[in-house]
Amino acid sequence: MTITATGEHALLTIDEVATELRRTPASVRWLIQDGQLKSGKLGGRRLIRRSDLNAWIEAAFAEAG
Known part of the structure; x- marks a missing residue:
């Protein structure tokens, strides 16, 4: 059984x-x-949801720029 999905709904370990x-x-x-x-x-x-990881990365680049 897998609980991960693809795209923005992916769940990452x-x-x-x-x-x-x-x-x-x-x-x-x-x-x-x-x-x-x-x-x-x-x-x-x-x-961790892929969308939350992407948001965290985007926020880090926004702070840097």
Whole structure:
């Protein structure tokens, strides 16, 4: 059974987000705990919506520019 979808509705694991951001899973967990990155628990797994990750990335570039 898979709980991820494609596109903006995709659900990513912490490891998948870490790979995309080229960071460690621990640093992604810190971003979540610090309230910088939204996540939710589904079936006991911490998941991040692709749309929330994209929004976080866009906000980081908006601050820099």
